[in-house]
Amino acid sequence: MQSRAAWPGSSGVSRAGRERRQRTGRSGWMIEKPWRRHGGAVALCFVGLSGLAGCGGVEPPPESVFAAREFAVPSTPAPCEKRLGQRQALFGDLHVHTALSSDAWNFDVRAEPDDAYAYAFGEAIKLPPGADREARSVRIGRPLDFAAVTDHAEFFGEQSVCKDPSAPGYASDFCEVMRSGEGRAPRLLLQIMSPFSSRQREVCGEDGADCALRAEQTWQQVIDAAERWNDTSAACERTTFVAYEYSSFRLGSNLHRNVIFRGTAVPQRPISYLDAHREWDLWRILKEQCQDSDSGCDVLAIPHNSNISNGRMFAVDYPGAGSQREQARRALLRQQLEPVVEVMQHKGDSECRNGLPGVLGGEDELCGFERFEDLAFSRFVDEGEQVGECYQGPLADWLPRLGPSCLHRNSYVRYALIEGLREQARLGVNPYKMGLLASTDTHNAIAGGVQEADFPGHLGNGDATRLQRVQFSADIPGNAYNNPGGLVGVWAEENSRASIFDALRRREVFGTSGPRxxxxxxxxxxxxxxxxxxxxxxxxxxxxxxxxxxxxxxxxxxxxxxxxxxxxxxxxxxxxxxxxxxxxxxxxxxxxxxxxxxxxxxxxxxxxxxxxxxxxxxxxxxxxxxxxxxxxxxxxxxxxxxxxxxxxxxxxxxxxxxxxxxxxxxxxxxxxxxxxxxxxxxxxxxxxxxxxxxxxxxx
Structure with a gap:
C-alpha cells in the first residue's frame, strides 16, 4: 500500500513542495481546467467515437500518398576540412517545435523553421512578449553543430485551413477552438486522440483534399528551410535534417516519435497519427515507402517522453503477429526503425524510477531527477491502489483524466533495455536495442536553448516572464514543472548529414540534461x-x-x-x-x-x-x-x-x-x-x- 506521503521515487520533488502539493491538491489541474473550458465540439466529437460519421471523419488516404521521392536537386557535399578518424563530439537538438505546431502557435509563437535554425546556429530571434509587452530577443550562447525542426504533422493541413479566412473549413467548430487563444485548446486537439481518430470533413473537405494539399505545402516549407541552413561547404559549420513529429496520444498515453530523414529523399507528405494509429504501421509504411523504395530515402524514428506513456511505450506488443517467427520479424523492424531513444527533454527524465514493482537491486539515488510525471499528469496513488497498476478501462473511465494514471517499468528506458534482453532470449531479436540521447522539445523554436540561468521559457506567452517560469500554481498557470531540456551528442567523423546519421544508426550517441x-x-x-x-x-x-x-x-x-x-x-x-x-x-x-x-x-x-x-x-x-x-x-x-x-x-x-x-x-x-x-x-x-x-x- 502507498499513501500520498509515501509516493515512491519522488526525490526530485522538494519536501516543502510535496507538503504544499498535498495541501492544495494541485495534481492534474492543468489537464482538468482546459478540458472544461474547451469541451465544446472537440469533446462532443471525441465522446462519439463509436461512429466516425457522427464526427465527420474522412477515410484515411491510401499508403501510396506517402511514397518517397527526392525533394531537392542532389548535390555533392565538399569534404569537411575537420574530419577525425577517432571521431569528435558534436552537439545538437533533434526535437524542436515552431509556429507550424498548433500547440506553439496558439501561445503566440510565430517563429518558423528558418527562425529555429537561425537561433540554433547563433542568430537572434523574437519570442512572444513578456511583462513589458515587448517582443523578447533571444540568442543562444553557444551555437549547435546540428539541429532538426520536428513540428507535429497531425495538423499541418488543418492549421493552414484554420488560419485562412478564404478556406471553406475556416468557420468550422474545430477551427474556432484552434484559434481560441485559450492556452491549452490546441494541445487538447493534438493529444486527445482515440484509436479511431480521423480528419474532419467540415475542416478538410469531403475527401480531405484541402488538408492534404495544405499539408504537402507545409511539408515543403519544412524541407526548404532544412536545405537552406544545411552547410555543404568544406567548413561544415552546421547540419540540418528534414524531420517531423508523429504525435500519438493513443488511449491517453504519450507515444510520440520524432522522424528523422537522412537527406531530402522523403515521403510526399509526413505520416501522422491521423494516418497511422499504431506505431507498427508507422514503421511499416516508412520501411515500405521510404527505405525499400528506389528513391534513396532513409529514416529513423526516436521515441520520447516514455515517462508519461502508461507503460505502453515499451510494452511487449506485437499486434497481429501470432507466431514467434512473425514476432521476431516485427521485433527486427522496430530495432531497425528505432535505434535510439530520447531519455531526457523538457517534460522530464525517462531513464529510471525508484519504487516500481518488478525492479530489484535497491534504490538509485539519481533516479529522482526531474520527475515531471509526478506533478503534471500522473494521478496520486490512494490507499488501496497499487503502484504500477495501469488503468485501461472503458473510454468513460479515462477520457476525463486525459493524462497517464499509471506508473509502470515499461515507461522507463533502463527497464526497456532490460526487457530487450528477455526478448532477445525468447525471439533471437532485441526490439529495444536503443542508443540514448536527449533534446529540448522546445515550443519556442529555440533549438538547444538549455542554459538554466537565462532560460527564456518553453511555450510562448505561457511562460514569457520569470514569474510564470518559477511558479506552479493552480490558479495562475506557471511552468515550473518543465525544465529547459537536454542535448543530443554524437561521436562522428565530421559535421555532415551522412556522418551524423550514421552515428545515430550505429547508436554511437549520448544524451545530456543540458551541459556539453x-x-x-x-x-x-x-x-x-x-x-x-x-x-x-x-x-x-x-x-x-x-x-x-x-x-x-x-x-x-x-x-x-x-x-x-x-x-x-x-x-x-x-x-x-x-x-x-x-x-x-x-x-x-x-x-x-x-x-x-x-x-x-x-x-x-x-x-x-x-x-x-x-x-x-x-x-x-x-x-x-x-x-x-x-x-x-x-x-x-x-x-x-x-x-x-x-x-x-x-x-x-x-x-x-x-x-x-x-x-x-x-x-x-x-x-x-x-x-x-x-x-x-x-x-x-x-x-x-x-x-x-x-x-x-x-x-
Whole structure:
C-alpha cells in the first residue's frame, strides 16, 4: 500500500513542495481546467467515437500518398576540412517545435523553421512578449553543430485551413477552438486522440483534399528551410535534417516519435497519427515507402517522453503477429526503425524510477531527477491502489483524466533495455536495442536553448516572464514543472548529414540534461591498463574495444572491461561550466521470473561528493573534476546472464533554473514557490552514454 506521503521515487520533488502539493491538491489541474473550458465540439466529437460519421471523419488516404521521392536537386557535399578518424563530439537538438505546431502557435509563437535554425546556429530571434509587452530577443550562447525542426504533422493541413479566412473549413467548430487563444485548446486537439481518430470533413473537405494539399505545402516549407541552413561547404559549420513529429496520444498515453530523414529523399507528405494509429504501421509504411523504395530515402524514428506513456511505450506488443517467427520479424523492424531513444527533454527524465514493482537491486539515488510525471499528469496513488497498476478501462473511465494514471517499468528506458534482453532470449531479436540521447522539445523554436540561468521559457506567452517560469500554481498557470531540456551528442567523423546519421544508426550517441559533457564508453574482454594515461586514448580504444551502442564480441575473457571517461562542460565566460562529480556504470539484467535487476557501480570521482551549492545564492562550493577516466572490470559478471551496461557522468550539484530565476526577481515579488519549491532548487546535471550489450549466447 502507498499513501500520498509515501509516493515512491519522488526525490526530485522538494519536501516543502510535496507538503504544499498535498495541501492544495494541485495534481492534474492543468489537464482538468482546459478540458472544461474547451469541451465544446472537440469533446462532443471525441465522446462519439463509436461512429466516425457522427464526427465527420474522412477515410484515411491510401499508403501510396506517402511514397518517397527526392525533394531537392542532389548535390555533392565538399569534404569537411575537420574530419577525425577517432571521431569528435558534436552537439545538437533533434526535437524542436515552431509556429507550424498548433500547440506553439496558439501561445503566440510565430517563429518558423528558418527562425529555429537561425537561433540554433547563433542568430537572434523574437519570442512572444513578456511583462513589458515587448517582443523578447533571444540568442543562444553557444551555437549547435546540428539541429532538426520536428513540428507535429497531425495538423499541418488543418492549421493552414484554420488560419485562412478564404478556406471553406475556416468557420468550422474545430477551427474556432484552434484559434481560441485559450492556452491549452490546441494541445487538447493534438493529444486527445482515440484509436479511431480521423480528419474532419467540415475542416478538410469531403475527401480531405484541402488538408492534404495544405499539408504537402507545409511539408515543403519544412524541407526548404532544412536545405537552406544545411552547410555543404568544406567548413561544415552546421547540419540540418528534414524531420517531423508523429504525435500519438493513443488511449491517453504519450507515444510520440520524432522522424528523422537522412537527406531530402522523403515521403510526399509526413505520416501522422491521423494516418497511422499504431506505431507498427508507422514503421511499416516508412520501411515500405521510404527505405525499400528506389528513391534513396532513409529514416529513423526516436521515441520520447516514455515517462508519461502508461507503460505502453515499451510494452511487449506485437499486434497481429501470432507466431514467434512473425514476432521476431516485427521485433527486427522496430530495432531497425528505432535505434535510439530520447531519455531526457523538457517534460522530464525517462531513464529510471525508484519504487516500481518488478525492479530489484535497491534504490538509485539519481533516479529522482526531474520527475515531471509526478506533478503534471500522473494521478496520486490512494490507499488501496497499487503502484504500477495501469488503468485501461472503458473510454468513460479515462477520457476525463486525459493524462497517464499509471506508473509502470515499461515507461522507463533502463527497464526497456532490460526487457530487450528477455526478448532477445525468447525471439533471437532485441526490439529495444536503443542508443540514448536527449533534446529540448522546445515550443519556442529555440533549438538547444538549455542554459538554466537565462532560460527564456518553453511555450510562448505561457511562460514569457520569470514569474510564470518559477511558479506552479493552480490558479495562475506557471511552468515550473518543465525544465529547459537536454542535448543530443554524437561521436562522428565530421559535421555532415551522412556522418551524423550514421552515428545515430550505429547508436554511437549520448544524451545530456543540458551541459556539453563529453562521455566516452568502450567495452572489451581485455583493455590496456594505463589507457587513460595515453595521449591517443580514443584511437587505442577503437583498436582494442567496441564503442557505445555496440555488442561485446563473443566471450573470450573472464569478465568484460570498460573504458569510462568524460570531459566536463567548460561552459562560457558568461556561464562557466560545472565540474564533474563522478562516473557510474549502470548494469541491468533479468532473471527467470521476469524481474529486472539493476546495479549502479561507482567508477571514478567522488562517490558521495563533498561539493555542494548554496540554494540561497546559487554559489557553488567544493571541488570537482574537469575530466575523469578509468578502466573498470565488472566484479559481478556471470557469463550465463545477458546484461546491458551504460555510463552515467554526473556533475557537482548546481541550481535548477527556477532557483536561479527566483534570485533574479525582486525579493518582494517572489512567489511562494521560490520559498517552497515543488521541484528541488538543487539538481545534478548529467550525461548518459548509449549502452554496450553482452549476450550469454555469444550473439
Amino acid at each position: 559533457i563529453q562521455p566516452r564508453f568502450f567495452g572489451a574482454w581485455a583493455l590496456q591498463g594505463d589507457l587513460c594515461a595515453q595521449p591517443d586514448m580514443a584511437a587505442r580504444a577503437y583498436e582494442q574495444a567496441v564503442p557505445m551502442g555496440s555488442d561485446l564480441p563473443a566471450r573470450r575473457g573472464e569478465a568484460p572491461e570498460f573504458l569510462v571517461a568524460a570531459l566536463a562542460d567548460p561552459g562560457s565566460l558568461r556561464f562557466p561550466g560545472t565540474p564533474l562529480q563522478r562516473l557510474q556504470v549502470v548494469k541491468g539484467w533479468a532473471d527467470a521470473q521476469g524481474n529486472h535487476h539493476q546495479r549502479v557501480f561507482h567508477v571514478a570521482g567522488h562517490a558521495g561528493g563533498a561539493a555542494r551549492v548554496d540554494p540561497e545564492s546559487c554559489q557553488p562550493q567544493g571541488q570537482g573534476f574537469a575530466q575523469l577516466c578509468a578502466v573498470w572490470r565488472d566484479p559481478e559478471f556471470d557469463p550465463e546472464v545477458s546484461a546491458v551496461y551504460y555510463l552515467r557522468a554526473v556533475e557537482n550539484p548546481s541550481c535548477r533554473y527556477t532557483a536561479q530565476q527566483c534570485l533574479q526577481l525582486p525579493s518582494d515579488q517572489r512567489p511562494q514557490d521560490c520559498a517552497e519549491p515543488v521541484f528541488s532548487h538543487v539538481i545534478q546535471e548529467r550525461a548518459w552514454s548509449s549502452p554496450i550489450w553482452y549476450s550469454s549466447g555469444g550473439d
